[in-house]
Amino acid sequence: MAVKGAIVVDTERCKGCSVCIVNCPTQTIALSKKVNGKGYNFAYMANPDNCTGCTNCATVCPDSVITVYRVKI
Amino acid sequence: MDINDIIKPENKVYSKSPLLTDNIMHYCPGCTHGVVHKILAEVIGEMGIQDKTIGISPVGCAVLAYNYIDIDWEQAAHGRAPALATAAKRLNPDKYVFTYQGDGDLASIGTAEIIHACNRGENIVVIFINNAIYGMTGGQMAPTTLLGQVTATTPYGRKAELNGFPLKITELVAQLEGTCFVTRQSAQNPAAVRKAKKAVRKAFENSMMNKGTSFVEFVGTCNSGWKMTPVKANQWMEENMFPFYPLGDIKDR
Numbered sequence: 582m583a584v585k586g587a588i589v590v591d592t593e594r595c596k597g598c599s600v601c602i603v604n605c606p607t608q609t610i611a612l613s614k615k616v617n618g619k620g621y622n623f624a625y626m627a628n629p630d631n632c633t634g635c636t637n638c639a640t641v642c643p644d645s646v647i648t649v650y651r652v653k654i
Numbered sequence: 655m656d657i658n659d660i661i662k663p664e665n666k667v668y669s670k671s672p673l674l675t676d677n678i679m680h681y682c683p684g685c686t687h688g689v690v691h692k693i694l695a696e697v698i699g700e701m702g703i704q705d706k707t708i709g710i711s712p713v714g715c716a717v718l719a720y721n722y723i724d725i726d727w728e729q730a731a732h733g734r735a736p737a738l739a740t741a742a743k744r745l746n747p748d749k750y751v752f753t754y755q756g757d758g759d760l761a762s763i764g765t766a767e768i769i770h771a772c773n774r775g776e777n778i779v780v781i782f783i784n785n786a787i788y789g790m791t792g793g794q795m796a797p798t799t800l801l802g803q804v805t806a807t808t809p810y811g812r813k814a815e816l817n818g819f820p821l822k823i824t825e826l827v828a829q830l831e832g833t834c835f836v837t838r839q840s841a842q843n844p845a846a847v848r849k850a851k852k853a854v855r856k857a858f859e860n861s862m863m864n865k866g867t868s869f870v871e872f873v874g875t876c877n878s879g880w881k882m883t884p885v886k887a888n889q890w891m892e893e894n895m896f897p898f899y900p901l902g903d904i905k906d907r
């Protein structure tokens with residue numbers, strides 16, 4: 582059974598620390614070229630097809646800005 | 655499968671703990687404080703003790719912790735959090751009382767308080783964040799700074815003959831009769847966070863069992879004080895901090 586996941590990043594609270602990026606086992610996340618209101622390059626799903634909803638990124642996020650969704654298909 | 659079919663409330667598997675407020679944390683990007691706040695909020699939420707928990711915040715970066723975790727807080731004078739926690743726990747034995755202290759607070763100015771609170775075996779939880787530097791004041795040397803580590807006040811690296819040796823406060827309190835659970839954890843990757851969460855939960859449970867003080871050290875980073883990116887700081891911590899501050903339970907009874 583395969584799983585598909587997706588994350589939603591609260592871009593205004595994200596500080597672009599990149600800790601989620603190195604802890605993502607499927608290279609789903611990258612830093613956006615855009616910046617938020619505070620001038621940080623926020624994290625976003627660069628490769629949405631890779632996401633398995635493993636919650637690793639949300640577990641290590643220091644600012645708790647990531648919400649994770651997962652479905653079985 | 656379209657992404658909008660996945661992002662639905664019934665598919666949600668992880669979201670911010672409701673105990674964490676919506677205030678944007680003042681901590682630097684990638685700071686360990688944020689992860690430890692999240693661990694505390696999740697443990698307190700899962701145990702269902704939000705209205706029975708009193709936190710004592712220190713002087714240091716975490717002085718504003720009351721803005722971020724929605725429980726009762728007191729703010730102690732520098733290093734005196736164990737003294738306030740002693741009073742809070744003795745007057746309210748049915749409350750879960752914890753102190754949240756950094757290494758400048760606990761291992762430097764507050765050494766006497768922590769040693770004696772642990773030696774008395776107060777039924778409190780001590781969360782100790784060790785990032786080997788004074789973060790809030792601008793990256794000066796702390797008692798826990800490693801030998802050879804460059805800080806604002808040791809620009810050529812810490813030297814034992816001039817600055818003394820790094821202080822392993824966790825090993826120190828483990829020798830005291832009053833402590834029941836002494837452990838050293840970290841929070842740089844998902845496995846470490848999950849392990850640390852179990853340790854924090856155990857510490858909170860111990861504080862209601864009249865066993866003595868539970869002491870949880872977090873080896874953490876201060877990427878702005880160390881002058882590194884958050885990712886580089888985590889690597890530096892694994893390479894340099896962990897050999898001197900080995901992770902794991904030091905005492906458990």
